[in-house]
């Protein structure tokens with residue numbers, strides 16, 4: 001059986017959230033957002049180890065107020081994050097010792113579920129790399145600099161990519177090592193794999209698997225919590 005590890009990213013600044021505290025520690029249903037994210041992976045029999053990536057100043061808080069308080073036993077380490085998301089992912093990957101499949105997930109996506117985890121592992125095992133997501137619900141346009149619509153994209157070819165993004169460990173570790181030597185910014189790990197020639201299999205995530213990014217997302221999450229987890 002393969003060893004599957006999850007890297008949970010929680011080292012961002014949450015600038016768009018404007019909450020005054022890291023959005024992963026905001027409470028929904030009396031527990032921090034990060035608790036729900038970790039619990040989804042900890043409860044999965046397919047996951048053997050979890051690494052959290054946190055801001056240096058929040059490592060102890062994360063350990064005491066989340067990992068120890070809620071006894072998330074599969075967490076082996078809390079490692080320090082980097083300036084950008086890609087730096088935090090690289091730190092998480094380097095902290096893993098033995099791993100076959102790695103699931104990279106935003107701490108700010110608390111409603112990931114077992115089906116998404118299971119399918120992601122299955123497809124990464126088969127194709128090397130996979131990522132979940134959903135079809136856009138809106139018409140997507142390219143907006144020109146002058147403010148007018150330039151082009152309407154074909155919606156049936158578009159996909160809103162979420163996390164987890166799942167990879168054979170050596171594949172994504174080597175890609176991140178190469179990325180470090182280049183001065184390139186990416187917003188997710190599918191871009192890292194694609195840059196070095198790998199295809200990423202895209203599969204169905206969920207509209208509930210939202211990322212808490214701006215204040216209204218928190219309102220949606222509180223509503224979803226009642227529906228999903230009670």
Ligand SMILES: Nc1ccn([C@@H]2O[C@H](COP(=O)(O)OP(=O)(O)OP(=O)(O)O)[C@@H](O)[C@H]2O)c(=O)n1
Nearest residue numbers: 009010011012013014015016084085088107108
């Ligand atoms: N240097 C960084 C930046 C982001 N993240 C994590 O990556 C996930 C997705 O990032 P995003 O939602 O953009 O979070 P922030 O970067 O914190 O948000 P913002 O851009 O509004 O500051 C989050 O769980 C965030 O904590 C991280 O671990 N390290």
Ligand SMILES: C[C@](O)(CO)[C@H](O)COP(=O)(O)O
Nearest residue numbers: 085106161162163187188211
């Ligand atoms: C990784 C991600 O969640 C996939 O949708 C997203 O790209 C993160 O983007 P952000 O710019 O850090 O919000």
